[in-house]
Amino acid sequence: MAPKVSEEYKRERKKDLIKFAGKVFTEKGFVHTSMQDIMDEANVSRGTLYSYFDNIEHVFLEVLKYEDQKDIEYFKATNGDNMWKQLISWIEEQRLYIQKIDQTLLRARAEFFLSCNYANDKNNYPYISKRYNQLIRLIKEMLDKGKVKDEFRPQQSTEAIAKYLVSFINGLMLDTFQLGYEQTGVEEQFAILFFTLEKLISPITLNKE
Amino acid sequence: MAPKVSEEYKRERKKDLIKFAGKVFTEKGFVHTSMQDIMDEANVSRGTLYSYFDNIEHVFLEVLKYEDQKDIEYFKATNGDNMWKQLISWIEEQRLYIQKIDQTLLRARAEFFLSCNYANDKNNYPYISKRYNQLIRLIKEMLDKGKVKDEFRPQQSTEAIAKYLVSFINGLMLDTFQLGYEQTGVEEQFAILFFTLEKLISPITLNKE
DNA sequence: CTTGAAACTATACATGTATGTCGTTATAAT
């Protein structure tokens, strides 16, 4: 017999649940969020939530994928021809993210990466590794494109530069979450990042900017 | 009547418990460690453990302080006159730490910083902020000393450079914990760090090295 | 050497919270 509701309905419902869960995770982090919290937020019964997700790690991974989807779309959207500008623009985006770090998924994400079984059980969470590699690849491609166009003269491997950039920003995000924007000196640190990037990739457009 | 054991004994016992706890936290992280786990590791009864510590956060803070003590002694010990060498040496120390990241307190520490009530209750954990500031100060002083001796020509504020260094290394540690030494490209990232540091502080001893 | 305070053990307890399942009820499609 026909299902009681359409596939469309179920997909929408699931997406709704993901949004509610995202709200809770943003507020409470991963570790201190229970299935109950999500049920309360979404006004949904225990049984219903468990019919959509096996457990809370599953919920979080779905939230994470949903959020990442948006980021990917950001990268797709920015398709200018000035690579330096594009790079700066991405970094600026990260600065804005840091500015409202308390309203982001950062804490939950960091907690999840640390506290889920992941570290001992890496094979069960291929997404985490995939996620990192994808980000690195996107940045590396940006740098490579600039190099081909002779806009950049990278002084080190572009992959390493990409990883360096990500390490720094990750660290800065966590420090800022813990200590606040002022104490961490976010602005000054970004100034230094730009300084080092200029040395690292010697953008030709430097003077024009 | 006189106490049954000396203060000395109690201090030693406490230190022992801290060491056992440290071992557990290193293996299981903060979030997944229970008081019971520590009792088992230390072969101590419930009552005893609770007579030394109020709760698990208290235990962890003591472990953290104990570990930090060692670091401080490291800084005290290295009192050379070549500041660049000294800086490099500290960074090298961090690289070694990252190499054995799975046998360190990193995970537990990061979990604690993120998951304890800290973020919502910063006043109750002054140590965390103090800890960061102290590290920054030590690095800044190193840079300043080099500047005074005209060994360095910092291109940015030394405080900001210190914070930049810490952000990067923090980020690198976490990335490495998650993805492993190889995938994170630790060596290459350190190469980049050195490159940027040279540009940032223009050490005069560069050629001599 | 005796002795008694206290350090320690072992375990029970009350409490609280989270988990995942399962039988029941409500409902939308046919």
Place this chain on the structure above:
DNA sequence: ATTATAACGACATACATGTATAGTTTCAAG
């Protein structure tokens, strides 16, 4: 009206916490 199934919420289970009790060991003061 019938029926598949979405949604509900009680339930059994598990585990951690911090306290409390009773009994045992230990060691330093007297």
